[in-house]
Amino acid sequence: MKRSLPATLLLGLSGLFLLLLIGMPFWWVVTGSFKLPQEIIARVPTMVPHSFTLQHFAKLLSGSDYPVYMINSLLVAGISTAITLVLSVPAAYAFFRLAFPGREALYRIILLAYAFPSIVVLIPLFGMFARIGLIDTLAALVIINVTFALPFSIWMLRSFFASVPKEIEEAALMDGAPPTVILRRIMIPLIAPGIASVGIFAFISAWTEYVFASVLILSDAKRTVPVGFSGIIGQYQIDWGLLLSGASLAVLPVVILFALVGRWFVSGLTEGAVK
């Protein structure tokens, strides 16, 4: 495709603008975490660090409970993501494939889960969890995260299933594949980009969840990063170095996740199947 010079320039500039908008805070946080305290709070901020130190990271990892929070967060987010996927893929396939009365109504109703601000359901949920002894457990957070990630995941995966041409499924049926095999061997590989998106969505929402984690978890050893980390920062006075290094580490798992599943986001996966 050929574009005129002004159009190319405009596209390039808007790309650059977005890159700066998103990249600047990252750059600021990550480089700041390696600066000496004097440089961080210097009157004239430095874009390129003049000093280099690992003292904030050392303090964070050996002098605070941050590693414990990190492990808790990884556990909660990882398990929540896994359960969300294990439940949403077959559920979305059922919503797509099975014709049962009330399917469309139910399909819309599940999105109603997002109609209530989490703060509204917090109190009754606390009561329920207290009764079954789930307060102050990571399992409680997993349940919450899965509950909130599922409706959207099902909703999104169903449209991915719907984008697979019906003849491919029928061909598999003619080939004698039972429904579970069709799902596993044909459909799941074809909707891999959808599964990757849903996985990332579930992981990030669990990773950043704050409200429930701050209320349902009581003991310090069970805190997740968002809650525990805000505790570290506020404990004495704001330690900017600690804040920046903690924030840098907190984005690391998400970045790694993107790097790992990024190759799944290849478009045109069904190319060559039909036509």
Added chain:
Amino acid sequence: MAELSIRGVRKSFGETEVIRNVDLSVGNGEFVVFVGPSGCGKSTLLRMIAGLENVTSGTISIDGADVTHADPSKRGIAMVFQTYALYPHMTVEENMGFGLEMAGIPADERKRMVRRAAETLHLETYLARKPKQLSGGQRQRVAIGRAIVRDPKIFLFDEPLSNLDAELRVRMRIEIAKLHADLGATMIYVTHDQVEAMTLASRIVVLRDGRIEQVGTPLELYNNPDNQFVAGFIGSPKMNFVPARVTGRTEDGAVKLAVDSLGLAEFAVMPRERNATMPETLSIGIRPEHFLPPGTDGAMDVSLGLGAVEHLGGVSYIYTEPGRDGSLTAEVRGLPGLKAGGLLPLAVNPDTCLLFSTEGARL
């Protein structure tokens, strides 16, 4: 190889009946082609035979066994889809072997069977490729390969060639005919293409609005159609239908007609049943290719207005009133200089004409 029998089959989608009481027997090794206008139910009927669509009532049996409610894979049938429907994430070899794998055939045996099918279709060099690395014709061959590798009793094809360009279509048509001759399998084939239907079929089934209008060999349908619909559907360009008045009968039973629009009188056409009573008005069917040079023995001269002329090289088509109801089409040869305007003298032999009632029944 198998026999297929369809008895009293109906299909409704909700309130609308799409297949209305179809009876059909397909013999061992036959090549049966379904034709009919768009939406008449060809694909639906084929999909019911495959087991991809439920049957509302009636029975389908293969080799005497009732399979009306059997799973698609239990019927010994393979289907080739119009859109190929290959598994895009699998190689050609995996595509062709998937059905065998599902049937529990061990890997090395599977490999051998796939290889043999690939040789039949000249696909050996593509076995490691994914579908998107193949051309349209190669994809269609893989789709056919996926069908033959399982050695099915019956092959179903739903417009398998309609996505290919004209030249490739001719080549694949010949390959399919050869495949049928080699395998001797029963095949059922849906198409819109007159040439495919006429050349491939041992019998053609003409469907209209969910009903079978006529079943017969291609030449039977061409020469002796049961009604005006079949007469108009088989043959290209379409048969002309001209209104006529009955003015009497000859001694041997032919009907004497006056055809005002062609200026014909005492035009004696033999009806299908010699003794059948005739209505006062009817239509004559004249195929475009049955117009003859003027003065031909046994034919009566007519002149056609040259509303439009199309030259295709070997033949030319003339249209008397293009775009209007009642316009006639004639195929003529050897008149490359013909231009629109004026009249062209031709002739019609009554022996090549067919008679239809105004309701469309053959007389």
